[in-house]
Amino acid sequence: MxxxxxxxxxxxxxxxxxxxxxxxxxxxxxxxxxxxxxxxxxxxxxxxxxxxxxxxxxxxxxxxxxxxxxxxxxxxxxxxxxxxxxxxxxxxxxxxxxxxxxxxxxxxxxxxxxxxxxxxxxxxxxxxxxxxxxxxxxxxxxxxxxxxxxxxxxxxxxxxxxxxxxxxxxxxxxxxxxxxxxxxxxxxxxRTSALHRTNKRLTTLVNKHGMGIVYKYFGHKKTKYLLRHALNNIKQALKQFKFKEAWYVILGVREFLKFRKSIPLVPVSAEVQRQFIREFHPVKESPFEFIRKRVYKDKDRL
Missing domain, CATH: 3.90.550.10 (Spore Coat Polysaccharide Biosynthesis Protein SpsA; Chain A)
Incomplete structure (x- = not known):
């Protein structure tokens, strides 16, 4: 071998x-x-x-x-x-x-x-x-x-x-x-050298390219998952009071919108798309999932 x-x-x-x-x-x-x-x-x-x-x-x-x-x-x-x-x-x-x-x-x-x-x-x-x-x-x-x-x-x-x-x-x-x-x-x-690693570049590119993958491969409810990706990452940053990071997410969204038309579209099967949704954290849950959980929690108390 x-x-x-x-x-x-x-x-x-x-x-x-x-x-x-x-x-x-x-x-x-x-x-x-x-x-x-x-x-x-x-x-x-x-x-x-x-x-x-x-x-x-x-x-x-x-x-x-x-x-x-x-x-x-x-x-x-x-x-x-x-x-x-x-x-x-x-x-x-x-x-x-x-x-x-x-x-x-x-x-x-x-x-x-x-x-x-x-x-x-x-x-x-x-x-x-x-x-x-x-x-x-x-x-x-x-x-x-x-x-x-x-x-x-x-x-x-x-x-x-x-x-x-x-x-x-x-x-x-x-x-x-x-x-x-x-x-x-x-x-x-x-060993993670700090050279050439900045939080701004990391956050911007991760969001730009993560949305690019959804755009390229999703054939079903693409817009829903693109919005979910952006909103979840903004929500996560704000939840931790990382306002600069939230801005970097927005920069990533803007970069994605600029270049999305150059991405070749190759829709995958529904099963592959579902597996990606299960694995890729930014699209796993709705950004408003906490509301649903709160409603069910309140119902359980009644």
Missing amino acids: NASFVIVNYNRKDELLITIQKTKDLISTYKDTYEIVIVDNGSTDGSAEAVAAAHPDVNLIAQKVNTGAPAWNAGFAAAKGDYFIIMDDDSHIQSGLDEALHYMEARPQIGVLALNVLTGPYTSKDWNMQEDRNIVGFIGCGAILRRETYNKIGGYPDWIFLYVNEWDVGMRCLAAGYTVQFFENCKVIH
Whole structure:
């Protein structure tokens, strides 16, 4: 069984070098064949030069411009493995890789396997991930994509620069007849560099792209769920007195409205849409659900 680590970096030279070394230390203990593919996303901090000097055996792809998450596609295209192990420049697998790959090998219906991300801004525990349950989204700093699945559905969407791109892959995975599942025993450490991470950009892009996915894939009650997405996120921010964040949500809605007509429409089946609704928090409940709950609570008191 062959597998390829595919890692994208942007101006995090020191973190990237740590990731490569930890990855090499990990795979030195395994019998299977692995390769490391690094896509440098137009860095200006000397990342590509540092990798070439310190790790000449790594497959280095140096892009001239930062293309965001779609840069992983260049790595997928160059990778030789049967499985693509997707990592961030500041994340690494702590243990359980062999188990995860054999788990996928025995279950050909799994297109993407979400690994157990233990640390960072998003963790598998926060997402309430559980084994033997079909999911849609996964945390992009630790996952395995089957090559066969990639050949059928493609990689990350080129219309999503950053954030929520994993949910788009998950939707296409399900639509193609594969599943997305979670594997607890393969543990990932996300060291979470603060470089290039701002709350404004995160909140704006998450809302822009989350609404974009609903717009692209929903064939039933699309407007209802677009409104639900926007209102739930604004309500959540205001509930926590995060007024700036509420404004960033509105900025994301505005950005979505600007570019929505450029998104290709690919409606999925009703079942895939229902599964997305069950999994994707901003569209799970009506923003006015609290009123219904209050009414029923008051009735119970009578």
